Amino acid sequence: MAQEKSQGLSKGLTNYGDPAFSLYLRRSFAKSMGYSAEMLARPVVGIADSRSGFNNCHRHFPELIEAVKRGVIAAGGLPIEFPTTSLGEVFLSPTSMMFRNLMAMDVEEMVRAQPMDAVVLVGGCDKTVPAQLMGAASADVPAVQLLAGPMMPTSYRGERLGACTDCRRFWAMYRAGKVDAQGIADVEGNLATTAGTCAVMGTASTMAALAEALGMALPGSAAIPAVHADRLRAGEASGRRAVELVKNPIRPSQIITQRSVENAVRVLLAIGGSTNAIIHLTAIAGRVGVKIDLNRLNEVSDSTPVLVDLKPTGQFYMSDLYAAGGVGAVLRELKPLLHLECMSVTGETLGQRLAHEEGAWVDRAVVRPLSDPLAKEGGLVALFGSLAPNGAILKRSAADANLFEREGRAVVFNSLDDLAARVDDPALDITADDFMVLQNAGPKSGYAMPEAGYLPIPQKLARAGVKDMVRISDARMSGTAYGTIVLHVSPEAAAGGPLALVRNGDRIRLSVKQRKIDLLLPENELSKRKAAWKPPVTPPARGYAKLYMDHVLQAEHGCDFDFLRKA
Ligand code: FES
Numbered sequence: 001m002a003q004e005k006s007q008g009l010s011k012g013l014t015n016y017g018d019p020a021f022s023l024y025l026r027r028s029f030a031k032s033m034g035y036s037a038e039m040l041a042r043p044v045v046g047i048a049d050s051r052s053g054f055n056n057c058h059r060h061f062p063e064l065i066e067a068v069k070r071g072v073i074a075a076g077g078l079p080i081e082f083p084t085t086s087l088g089e090v091f092l093s094p095t096s097m098m099f100r101n102l103m104a105m106d107v108e109e110m111v112r113a114q115p116m117d118a119v120v121l122v123g124g125c126d127k128t129v130p131a132q133l134m135g136a137a138s139a140d141v142p143a144v145q146l147l148a149g150p151m152m153p154t155s156y157r158g159e160r161l162g163a164c165t166d167c168r169r170f171w172a173m174y175r176a177g178k179v180d181a182q183g184i185a186d187v188e189g190n191l192a193t194t195a196g197t198c199a200v201m202g203t204a205s206t207m208a209a210l211a212e213a214l215g216m217a218l219p220g221s222a223a224i225p226a227v228h229a230d231r232l233r234a235g236e237a238s239g240r241r242a243v244e245l246v247k248n249p250i251r252p253s254q255i256i257t258q259r260s261v262e263n264a265v266r267v268l269l270a271i272g273g274s275t276n277a278i279i280h281l282t283a284i285a286g287r288v289g290v291k292i293d294l295n296r297l298n299e300v301s302d303s304t305p306v307l308v309d310l311k312p313t314g315q316f317y318m319s320d321l322y323a324a325g326g327v328g329a330v331l332r333e334l335k336p337l338l339h340l341e342c343m344s345v346t347g348e349t350l351g352q353r354l355a356h357e358e359g360a361w362v363d364r365a366v367v368r369p370l371s372d373p374l375a376k377e378g379g380l381v382a383l384f385g386s387l388a389p390n391g392a393i394l395k396r397s398a399a400d401a402n403l404f405e406r407e408g409r410a411v412v413f414n415s416l417d418d419l420a421a422r423v424d425d426p427a428l429d430i431t432a433d434d435f436m437v438l439q440n441a442g443p444k445s446g447y448a449m450p451e452a453g454y455l456p457i458p459q460k461l462a463r464a465g466v467k468d469m470v471r472i473s474d475a476r477m478s479g480t481a482y483g484t485i486v487l488h489v490s491p492e493a494a495a496g497g498p499l500a501l502v503r504n505g506d507r508i509r510l511s512v513k514q515r516k517i518d519l520l521l522p523e524n525e526l527s528k529r530k531a532a533w534k535p536p537v538t539p540p541a542r543g544y545a546k547l548y549m550d551h552v553l554q555a556e557h558g559c560d561f562d563f564l565r566k567a
Contacts, residue, residue, distance in 0.1 A: 007246070008044045008078065011115040026115075035078075042078040043246040045239065046116030048107055048132060050123045052086030057125040057148055057204065060195035060226050067232040068120050068146065071239025077117075077246065079239060082110060087127040089204075097476065098448030100127040100134075100280075101552070101561050102544055107135025116141065117246040120238050124148020124196070124226075126203040126479070129211055130280035136216075137252045137287035138564065142245035144345050145217040146238040147208040149226035150318035151196035156187070162199030163192040164480040165312040168454075176462040196226025200311035202479035203280075205318050206273035210281060212327045213267040215255045215344030219353050223322035241345060250343060253288045259339035261285045263350065265297060266334055267327070269304040269378025272313045272397045274479025275487055276451075278380060283558030289566035294382035294391040294556060298515055301381055305373030306397055307333055309366055312482045313397045314374065316366050324366035328357050333370045383486060385518040386526075387472070387498050387508060390490035390556050392517055398482035400468040404512035407520070408435035408470055412504050415440045415536070416452055424459040432461055435470040435508050439499055442474030442492025443552045443559050446537040453477040453487040470510055472517070474499055474555075486510070486517060488555035494536055495554070501529040 006012075009030060013022040030040055047068050051061035065081055072079035085103035087096045111119050121132035124147050136143035153162035170187045173179040179187070197204035205223075212222040218241060221234040261281065268277050282292045307330055310316050321327075331338065332354055340351030368374055379397035384390075396404070411434045413419040419438055422428055430436070436455050443449045453475035457466050471485045474492035491497030498519055502508070507520040519526075540546045551561040 007117055008042060009040055009115050011044070011117065012113065039078050042076060043117045043243060044115055045072045045077045045079050045242040045246070046111060046114060046119040047079055047081040048084050048111070048119055048121045048123075049081045050084050050086045050128045050132070052088060054091040055086045055088030055125055056192065057088065057195070057197045058086065060148070061122060064146070064232060064235045065122060067235030068122065068239040071236035072243055075240040075243035077243035080116065082114060084110060085131070087125060087131065089126045094447045095450040096127045097450065097559065098548060100131045101548070101564065103127065103131035104134035104564070107132050108138045111135060111139040111141050111143075118142040118144070118242040120144050120146050120242050122146045122148070124204055124208070126207070126276065129204070129207040130284060133211065133216060133284045134287050134560070134564075137256055137284060140251045140253050142242070142249045143216065143252055144238045144242050144245070145211040146235055147211060147217060147222055148204075149196050149224050149228070149231045150205055151192060151199045152194045152225055152227060152319055153199050153317045154190050154193045156190040160317065161187070161190050162311070162317050164198050164202060164478065165200045165482070167191050168481055172462065175456065175459055194227050198480055199317045199319070200480050201271055201273060201308065201318065202312070203274040203276040204479075206268060206271065206277040206479055207280060209267055209271055209273065209327045209330075210264045210277060213264045213331065214260050215342055215350065216252065217345070219344070219346065220326050220328055223318055223326040225319045225322060228322070244347070245345065248347065250345060250347060255343055255345065256284060256288045256290065257342065258290050260342040261290050261292065262300065263338050263342060265292065265300050266304050266337055267330060269301050269380060270306060270330055270334055271308040272306045272310065272379040275380060275393050275395050276476055276479055278393060279476070279488065279555055279558050281558075282556070283560040286558050286560050286565040294384075297380065297382050301378035304334070304337065304378040305370065306375040306379055307368045307370070307373050309368065309374055312480050313379065320366050324363035325360060328360065329362040329367040332357060332360070333367065336370070381512060381515060383512070383515050383517040385516040387502070387517045387519040388489045389498065390554060392489040393487050394485070394512060395477070395482075396512060399484040403468060403470050403484040404510065406470070407507055407509045408433055410435050410437045410502050410504060410506040410508055412437045412439065412502055416447055416450070419452075419455065423456055426460055428458055428460075430458055430461065432466045432469055435472055435510070437499070437502050437508070438471070438473035438475060439493040439502070440474075440536050442489070442494055443554060444492060444537070444549060445474070445494040448548070449474070449476050449555075449559060451476050451478040451481070453485050454481040454483060472508065490554045490556050492554065496530070496533055496535070498526065500533055501526060
C-alpha cells in the first residue's frame with residue numbers, strides 16, 4: 001500500500017523502516033477503537049485536553065470537548081482528544097509557575113509528534129493558556145485556543161462573591177480581626193461555586209482576553225462564562241474552524257507577530273489586566289522571535305487608557321464583561337490604537353472583525369468609551385533603577401497613588417520562610433511608612449517565583465487600619481490581588497541582583513512618575529556587599545527541577561527556558 005498524502009493519520013508515521021507498514025499498522029490499531037475507514041480518511045483535529053481531578057477550573061471540559069468534537073465532525077474532520085499536563089493553580093507546589101514550561105513542552109511535543117492537521121487547545125486556569133500558546137507557537141501547527149470561561153459569582157448574604165479578589169478581601173478582614181473563624185469558614189464555601197476560571201480580571205481572564213486579542217481564540221469567545229450555553233457553541237465553532245484551518249492553513253507564527261503582540265499589550269493595559277500576563281505574553285512572543293521591550297511597555301501604557309471596570313481594581317466580574325459586550329467591546333474602543341491588519345484564526349484581520357461588530361451594544365457601566373475612560377493611563381508600568389537594572393513591574397491601577405512618590409526605610413525578609421516566621425511578630429520593627437522587601441522569591445529562588453509579592457500587611461499594622469504599604473520583591477502577584485506592590489525585580493536576588501544586597505534600614509526611593517526604583521547606597525558599599533554575597537540555594541541534582549533551574553530565564557524574558565525561545 002503506497003503512503004497517501006501526508007495528512008490525517010498518514011502524517012508523521014512511526015518509524016519501522018517501512019512507511020507503508022507503519023500506516024497499515026496505525027490504521028489497524030485505530031480501527032481497534034471502532035473507527036470506520038471513512039472516518040480514518042478525514043483530516044485529524046487534535047483536541048488538547050488539560051482537565052484533571054486537580055483542576056477545579058476545568059471540571060466542565062468533558063461537555064465542552066463534546067461540543068468541539070461535534071463541530072469537527074460536522075465540518076468533515078476526525079476529532080481526536082489527547083491529554084496533556086494540567087496545571088490547577090492552587091494544587092501545585094511550590095507553584096504552578098514552575099510547571100508552565102513543562103506543560104508548554106508537553107503541548108509542543110505532543111502536537112508535533114501525533115498525527116494531527118490542526119489542534120484545538122482547551123485550557124483556562126492561569127498557566128494552562130500560556131503553556132498551550134507557547135507550545136502551539138513552537139509546534140506551529142494551525143491551532144485554535146478555546147478558553148474554559150470564567151466562573152459565575154455567588155450571591156452570599158446580600159453581596160456577590162467571586163474568586164479570588166473576594167478570597168483575599170475576606171482573608172485580610174480575618175487577619176485584621178473583622179471576621180471570625182466561623183465567618184471565614186462560611187465564606188470559604190461560597191467563593192468558587194461553579195466550573196470555570198477565577199471570576200475577576202485575574203491572570204486566567206487576562207490571558208483569555210489576550211488570546212482573543214492576539215487572534216488565537218475566536219472573536220467573542222474569551223469572556224463567555226464556563227456554564228453558559230454560548231461556551232458550548234464556542235466549542236463547536238472552534239472545532240469547525242479548526243477543520244477549515246486544515247484546508248487553508250494559518251499558522252500561529254502568522255498570527256502571533258510583533259504587531260499582534262502589541263495589540264495584546266494594549267488590551268492588557270485597557271482591561272487593567274494581571275501583572276502575570278506580561279511574563280506570559282513575553283514567553284509566548286519569544287516562541288516566535290518577538291520581543292516585548294519594557295520601555296516600549298511604558299510608552300504603550302502612557303497612551304492606553306483603562307476602560308474596563310472589573311475586580312480586582314474595579315467593581316464587576318467577568319460574567320458582567322460578557323453581558324456588557326465582551327472583549328470585542330474593548331477592541332472597538334481601542335480601534336484607533338490597534339494594528340488592524342493583524343490576522344486571526346478566523347482568516348479575517350482584526351479590522352475586518354471590528355467592521356462586522358460596528359454599532360454592537362455595550363454596557364457603558366462595565367466598558368467605558370475611549371473618550372471617558374476609568375483612568376487615562378494603562379494599568380501597568382515598568383520601573384528601572386539601581387534596585388532593578390533589568391526592570392520591575394507595578395500595577396498602578398491596583399495601587400494607592402499616595403504611595404507613588406516616596407522614599408522609605410527597608411524592612412527586609414530574606415526568604416518566604418523568614419516572611420512567614422516574622423511578619424506577624426508583635427516585636428517586628430516596622431511602620432506603615434516603611435518599604436517591605438522580600439528577597440529570594442524569583443525564578444531561581446527554589447520557590448519558582450510564587451505569587452508571594454502581595455506581602456501581607458503585618459498584623460499589628462492591619463489591626464491599626466493600615467490597608468496598603470510599598471512592598472518590593474522578585475516574586476509575582478496573583479492577578480486577583482491589589483496594592484502598591486513592585487514585582488518581578490530583575491535580576492532577582494537568587495541570581496545575585498541588587499535586591500539580594502538590601503539590608504534592614506537601607507533607604508529605597510520609588511518614583512512611579514519617573515519610572516524609577518533606586519537603592520540609595522554608594523557604589524563602594526554595593527560592591528562590598530556583592531563580593532560577600534553567596535547563592536542562597538543548592539542547585540537541584542536531578543529531574544525537572546534541575547532542568548528548570550539550569551535553564552529558566554529572568555522575568556523580562558518571560559521566565560521561559562533559554563533553549564525554547566526562538567533565536
Ligand atoms: Fe484556576 Fe483561578 S484557580 S483560574
